[in-house]
Amino acid sequence: xxxxxxxxxxxxACAAATGARSxxxxxxxxxxxxxxxxxxxxxxxxxxxxxxxxxxLAHNLPVPDVQDDGALEAVRTTSETSWTVVNRFETDxxxxxxxxQCMHCWQPACTAACxxxxxAKTARGPVTWDGxxxxxxxxxxxxxxxxxxxxxxxxxxxxxxxxNLCNERLERGEKPACVASCPTDALMFGTKRELMEIARTRIxxxxxxxxxxxxxxxxxxxxxxxxxxxxxxEQIGFRTDLGVTPYPEYTRDFLYAVPVVxxxxxxxxxxxxxxxxxxxxxxxxxxxxxxxxxxENPSTSE
Amino acid sequence: xxxxxxxxxxxxxxxxxxxxxxxxxxLTPFNVISIPVIIVGLVILWFRFTQGxxxxxxxxxxxxxxxxxxxxxxxxxxxAGGAYVITFVVYxxxxxxxxxxxxxxxxxxxxxxxxxxGALVLDLGRPWHIxxxxxxNSFGYNSVLFLVAWHFLLYMIAEAIEFSxxxxxxxxxxxxxxxxxxxxxxxxxxxxxxSMLHQSGLGALFLLAKAKIHPLWYTEFIPIxxxxxxxxxxxxxxxxxxxxxxxVLKEYLGDKAGGxxxxxxxxxxxxxxxxxxxxxxxxxVFLHEGHWSxxxxxxxxxxxxxVLGLVLLPCILYAFGARHRSLGIIKVAAVLTLIGIxxxxxxxxxxxxxxxxxxxxxxxxQEIVVTLMIIFLEIWVFRWVVTRMxxxxxxxxxxxxxxxxx
Numbered sequence: 232x233x234x235x236x237x238x239x240x241x242x243x244a245c246a247a248a249t250g251a252r253s254x255x256x257x258x259x260x261x262x263x264x265x266x267x268x269x270x271x272x273x274x275x276x277x278x279x280x281x282x283x284x285x286x287x288l289a290h291n292l293p294v295p296d297v298q299d300d301g302a303l304e305a306v307r308t309t310s311e312t313s314w315t316v317v318n319r320f321e322t323d324x325x326x327x328x329x330x331x332q333c334m335h336c337w338q339p340a341c342t343a344a345c346x347x348x349x350x351a352k353t354a355r356g357p358v359t360w361d362g363x364x365x366x367x368x369x370x371x372x373x374x375x376x377x378x379x380x381x382x383x384x385x386x387x388x389x390x391x392x393x394x395n396l397c398n399e400r401l402e403r404g405e406k407p408a409c410v411a412s413c414p415t416d417a418l419m420f421g422t423k424r425e426l427m428e429i430a431r432t433r434i435x436x437x438x439x440x441x442x443x444x445x446x447x448x449x450x451x452x453x454x455x456x457x458x459x460x461x462x463x464x465e466q467i468g469f470r471t472d473l474g475v476t477p478y479p480e481y482t483r484d485f486l487y488a489v490p491v492v493x494x495x496x497x498x499x500x501x502x503x504x505x506x507x508x509x510x511x512x513x514x515x516x517x518x519x520x521x522x523x524x525x526x527e528n529p530s531t532s533e
Numbered sequence: 534x535x536x537x538x539x540x541x542x543x544x545x546x547x548x549x550x551x552x553x554x555x556x557x558x559x560l561t562p563f564n565v566i567s568i569p570v571i572i573v574g575l576v577i578l579w580f581r582f583t584q585g586x587x588x589x590x591x592x593x594x595x596x597x598x599x600x601x602x603x604x605x606x607x608x609x610x611x612x613a614g615g616a617y618v619i620t621f622v623v624y625x626x627x628x629x630x631x632x633x634x635x636x637x638x639x640x641x642x643x644x645x646x647x648x649x650x651g652a653l654v655l656d657l658g659r660p661w662h663i664x665x666x667x668x669x670n671s672f673g674y675n676s677v678l679f680l681v682a683w684h685f686l687l688y689m690i691a692e693a694i695e696f697s698x699x700x701x702x703x704x705x706x707x708x709x710x711x712x713x714x715x716x717x718x719x720x721x722x723x724x725x726x727x728s729m730l731h732q733s734g735l736g737a738l739f740l741l742a743k744a745k746i747h748p749l750w751y752t753e754f755i756p757i758x759x760x761x762x763x764x765x766x767x768x769x770x771x772x773x774x775x776x777x778x779x780x781v782l783k784e785y786l787g788d789k790a791g792g793x794x795x796x797x798x799x800x801x802x803x804x805x806x807x808x809x810x811x812x813x814x815x816x817x818v819f820l821h822e823g824h825w826s827x828x829x830x831x832x833x834x835x836x837x838x839x840v841l842g843l844v845l846l847p848c849i850l851y852a853f854g855a856r857h858r859s860l861g862i863i864k865v866a867a868v869l870t871l872i873g874i875x876x877x878x879x880x881x882x883x884x885x886x887x888x889x890x891x892x893x894x895x896x897x898x899q900e901i902v903v904t905l906m907i908i909f910l911e912i913w914v915f916r917w918v919v920t921r922m923x924x925x926x927x928x929x930x931x932x933x934x935x936x937x938x939x
Contacts, residue, residue: 310594340741346679347662347671364671367658369597370678373886374741381594382658384587389658473744482677485737485756489680489730496726500625504718507627 266337266356267401268447268455269410270426271330272433273467274440275417278303278317278328285412286315286332289397306468307331311381314394315409322462329467330409330418333358333379333394334447335455337423340478341371341380350380350391356423356455357396365391376451376473396455426457433459452477545704552703552921563781567909574906577899578655586658589899595887596894601656603882605904607735608875609649610685611759614767616642616692617728618803624721631796636699636924637778638771640915643692648911650685655903677737684731691724703922733760739881747885749827749836752818755881761811762874768804769847769870772797776864782919794860801855801863804870808848815840832888839880843873 280297287294293312295302303319308331310316315332335358341350342358349365352358360380367389371380383389397407405411410418419426427448434441446458451473458464465471581589592599619638622628654660665671666679667686673679694716701710736759743751752758775793827833847869854862883894918924 308594343675344678344741346673346676346682347665348673349671362659364662364665365659366662366665367660368653368656368678369658370676370738370741372594372597373738373745376744378595382597383585384590384592385585387583387585389585470744478741478743479675481740481743481753482737484753485677485733485740486675486680492730493726496729497722500621500722500725504625504627504722507625511627 264354264356265422265424266335266455267396267421268335268356268423268426268457269396269407270419270421270430270457270459272417272419272430272459273327273329274459274461275415276317276328276330277415277417278319278326279414280317281412281414282330282409282418283313283315283317285408286394287313289400289408290314309333309379309381309393311383311390311392314392318468320467322466324461327460327462327467329458329469331468332409332456333396334377334451335394335396336451336478337453337455338477338479340374340376340451343479343482344370344374346370353398355398355401357398357401358393359395359398360391360393362390367391374478376470376478423453423455423457430457430459449475451475452480545706548704556920563912567913570902570905571909574903577903581655581899581903586656589897589903591894591897591900593892593894595890595892596883598656598882598886599894600883600896600900600904601652603879604875605649605652605907606656607882608878609645609652610732610735611763611766611874611878612770612871613642613645613649614728614732614763615771616695616767617725618764618767619771620695620721621725624718625725630799633793633926634771634775634796636696637774637919639692639695640699640918640924641770641774642767643689643696644911644915644918646685646689646692648907648914650689652904652907677734677740681731681734681738684727684734688724688727688731691720691727694720695724699922699924728763729760732763733757735759736881742886745887746881747827747832747888748822748824749819749832750881750885752822754814754818758811758814758818761807761814762877765804765807765811765870766874768800768807769867769874772800772804772863772867773871776867778919782916782925794858797860797863798855798858801851801866804866805848805851805855808844808851808870812840812844812848815844832885835880835884839873839876843869843876847873 280295283295284297286292292314295313303317306318306320307316315330317328317330320327320329335352335356337352339350339352339358342348342352344350345365346368347364347366349361349363350358350371351361367382369380369382369391371391372378372382379393381392383392397405397409400407406420410420419429421429427445430445434443434445441459441461442463444460444464446460446464446469447454447456450471452475458469460467463471577589586592590599590601616639619631619635623631623635654663657663666673666682694713697713698710698717701707701713733756736755736757739746739751739755740753775797828837847866850862850866850869854860854866887893
């Protein structure tokens with residue numbers, strides 16, 4: 232642990248002990264950059280699945296056969312060999328195609344769950360996985376409200392597989408592969424601030440075309456990926472019961488209570504012990520006190 | 534000098550080696566059942582480590598945690614709660630009545646952590662990275678699991694210290710014993726604190742699974758419920774385990790095992806009180822969350838079985854048994870309570886987890902065999918220790934020759 236981290240931890244512990252609730256600041260004070268994300272306009276998606284191909288090629292995953300429309304018959308989830316999938320939904324306003332991948336939450340459940348920082352939110356916004364740190368406990372999978380991290384159950388040295396927002400491409404100044412391969416501008420890459428402006432503009436300009444909600448604006452505390460839709464989101468496979476609380480908040484109170492218990496409890500227990508010893512002394516019956524030989528302490532009697 | 538110390542350590546080594554030898558009859562029912570299970574378990578583990586978790590478990594993308602986590606780790610740790618409760622009563626509150634069962638309870642607790650929490654290693658995809666959160670190259674401070682992992686480790690050390698005087702007595706190391714004995718109270722206080730935190734921490738893990746656990750079981754108070762239930766889970770385990778040992782270890786315990794009835798009534802009373810507090814908490818949480826409509830569904834009936842049948846009923850039985858001094862009723866209560874803990878922990882971690890999933894996880898036979906293997910291995914080690922070290926008061930284990938020069 233380096234000095235900076237130590238001070239940071241000590242600071243957080245002190246803040247916790249005094250009941251201050253200022254930990255949120257720590258997530259942003261080191262981020263000069265704005266988080267990036269992708270806006271998905273499901274009214275523009277034609278279900279061509281070019282994004283699936285682009286993603287597979289960019290990450291050495293098996294390339295799907297998009298000629299085979301059979302894959303769209305059932306709703307699919309992402310898997311350990313496909314980081315993104317496009318699903319078809321029959322709705323009141325006809326067929327709707329929806330791309331699914333990691334949402335790149337602003338305050339992700341998986342990074343709060345990870346005990347080795349293998350899951351981490353980079354300063355630019357992608358949530359990435361580091362195989363040198365991961366111990367394979369799969370707590371990220373348990374905690375993710377979108378069920379995104381996938382585990383290689385048939386490998387002796389398994390990896391967690393999930394969309395990394397093409398972090399390696401972003402570092403080269405390129406767009407994510409899926410966005411680059413989308414032929415209809417259904418996907419748009421940018422900072423969340425820009426994307427929100429665009430999304431709102433589209434709703435204002437065509438209020439009859441969209442439901443007046445941007446999925447990802449607030450869900451689970453806000454996500455990097457944003458969705459526009461013509462039909463209510465629950466009809467196209469989205470969970471609308473996740474609430475707006477960032478997931479790390481759910482364990483924050485517990486974690487803040489830890490230092491209090493950790494330092495308070497021993498003091499309390501020691502006090503109780505002194506009290507008990509005193510009561511015993513006053514009672515004048517030191518039976519079983521530490522120095523008296525007892526059947527289980529044969530050596531003290533020698 | 535050097536010669537003398539070589540002689541001492543050589544003598545001790547010979548003693549330890551002679552103690553390693555098995556004693557007693559080989560063809561006991563327990564050996565006949567446990568040895569094949571352990572062999573099959575080892576074969577299963579060979580497949581697990583060469584071909585991945587998927588080759589032997591029914592785990593899936595929707596159910597990343599199964600029987601090994603839900604039962605071995607989460608339930609096993611709750612069952613091991615007796616150690617911190619009894620050490621609190623005896624060492625902190627100086628309630629000497631319970632001293633005769635301190636060592637066996639601490640030993641049980643320590644072995645439970647070693648084997649059941651240790652079973653976590655089998656479930657980790659990349660177990661060789663288990664040192665990462667400890668050696669400091671990647672501290673996930675924000676993670677409840679980070680806290681739980683550290684507390685497991687520290688608590689095992691605390692329990693080892695609590696038990697170490699028995700080892701020192703076994704080895705006839707009187708100087709070491711005095712030193713270790715002096716550390717007991719500190720280890721106990723530290724251990725109780727750690728227990729409070731990781732028993733509740735195991736529950737806090739599931740706070741992050743808000744989107745997946747059935748609303749009847751998900752509450753922000755899971756950590757408190759886990760902590761309170763670990764008290765009576767531990768007490769029930771002491772009663773249950775005591776009943777079994779009394780029968781099985783008769784030749785070692787002799788008549789000494791008798792005369793503990795008073796002690797059992799005390800434990801039962803404690804369990805009844807803790808269970809009532811827990812039940813009351815459950816009730817408050819239910820009223821607070823107000824999921825009345827969920828009650829008349831199969832999930833609701835299952836919830837009622839757990840809360841009424843496996844908490845309230847054994848709570849009443851404990852109270853009744855303690856008041857009317859009925860060991861039989863208390864034993865029934867202990868078994869019901871233990872089943873209730875298994876059901877509760879599995880409900881939160883496996884059964885009511887992803888309850889809306891079209892295909893639900895059911896453990897594979899291999900997962901069950903490996904779990905049995907771990908239980909049997911723990912019992913083997915437990916049996917070896919109690920038949921050699923001074924664990925039960927007044928047993929006639931042959932002590933080592935005193936070889937300290939003081």
